Amino acid sequence: MTKYNWGMVGTGWIAHEMADALNDVNGEVYAVADINEEMLQKFATEKNVTKTYTDAKQMINDPAVDIIYIATPHTYHYDYIKAALEAGKHVFCEKAITVNAKQFDEVAALAKEKGLILTEGLTLYHMPVFDQVKKIIADGKLGDIKLVQVNFGSLKDYDPKNRFFNKDLAGGALLDIGGYATAFARTFLASKPNTVLTTVKFFETGVDEQSGIILKNNEEQLAVMALSMRAKQPKRGVVSGTKGYVEINNYPRATTAEITYTADAHEQKSETLSAGDDSQALRYEVRDMQRYIDNGQDDGQLAISHDVAHILDSVRNAWGMKYPFD
Template sequence: MHKYNWGIIGTGWIAHEMADALNEVNGEIYAVSNPNEESLYKFAKEKNVKHTFINPDEMITDPDVDIIYIATPHISHYDYIKKALNAGKHVFAEKAITTSAKQLDEVVALAKSKNLILTEGFTLYHMPIYEKVRDLISSGKLGDIKLVQVNFGSLKDYDPNNRFFAKELAGGALLDIGGYATAFARMFLNEQPEVTLTTVKFFETGVDEQSGIILKNSQEQLAVMALSMRAKQPKRGVISGTKGYVEINNYPRATEAKVTYTLDAHTESHETITAGDSAKALNYEVMDMQRYISQGHDDGQLSLSQDVAHILNRVRDNWGMNYTK
């Protein structure tokens, strides 16, 4: 396997998880950057990182770095992605990859022009269970897919000063957790939705606290989503067809899918499909990213992220909500 040098921007909790995955998969981490020197050196020591950079731009231009991993607040992703791509680096950015579809379309075009891989850090894109679910749907055993229902409720502490509720940092439920729900829904719709119906409750800072969203495409398939930052919900997705349905719990890092076959209105049969290990969710991300680079394409993952970004944009436009930057 080719050896890739990763450079990490940011030292928050998700960067800690990714560092553990990188060490497990690759055995080492080339570099990390954070303007906060105390956090930087503590992280580097704890995760056995070879090189440290106070200035992220210096790490981005290091000729020995192959992949830039971005684990900073949403609002900064776009600028870092552009810098990294222009420096000839492949990029793995945490969700939300950018704060608008326009930004994403721009960096996608840039990545393609430079023959570089750009990937978004949605774990559900990489969990092995989803290949099995897609195979099940392709087999026709569920009939025609009619409806996808998906929830994500996170109970954040009441704190108007927290980044989750900061409009200037693109906070709110839609970008923080809604991307997962939207990605799940889009994965199991045959085509991009063209109709968006939604309602929202705003938090006092002006970001979305909770919402309901209905999507419909030209094939009349529906997706129904419920999101909240102040009310816990199960992370549950259901894919329903004319011959049965699939229930997936903890869908961002799922390892199990429960299938119910409903061949008529009175008879049911059941099976359970399993695959993967939720503890290795970020390992799968690392391995897929490196595989994408080796094979020269991303299996359509970035196109899916673009569809999600455009859906999220339409939802925000419907609400009349814009971020301050």
């Protein structure tokens, strides 16, 4: 595998985890940028970073940087992605990759025009057990897929000033955790949903606190999702077909999948698939990103992210919820 120079924008908790993954897989972190000089220098020392920048745009334009990793609040993603692509850099951006579908379509078109890899940091795209589940489905062992059910509930402290509830920072459950659930659903649906039914409970700041979402596509497959920022739920996904169903717990970083075969009404059989290590999730991301660059294309992840971005827009439109920058 080719060694690449990664430049990181942001020094928050997920950036710390990614830096560890980069040091392990890639051998080093080449550069990091943060406007907070104290946090920047502390991060660089802890993670053995070669170069530091207080101006992310300067780092993006460093000719030695190959890949830009973005770990900032959602509202900054679009500008950094666009700047990186225009500078000829591949981009790995944390979710939500953009705050709306219009932004997504623009940066995806730019990446295609420039011949660059653009990837959204959703760990479920990279966990090895999903390849096994998809093969089981492709082999017809679950029959025709009819229904996907998926939950994600995160219990955030009550704090209207926190970014999770800040409309100016694209707060709310849909963009913070809904991307995981929607990406899971889209992964196992045959096509992009064209029907959206949904209801929402708003937080006092005007962002979505929790919601129920039903999606349907041309194949009449359904996906049913439940999201919450103020109630913990198991991160559980179920994919059901005419011959059985598969349950995947902790699906963002899943390592096992429980399959129940139901074709025989008298005797249900079960099987457990196991692959990967949840502690290695970001290392899988790094390896896959670098493999995409080596191969000149991804494994279809950006196409799923495209559909997710458009689904999330459709959900927000149904609620009548707009951000100030929409």
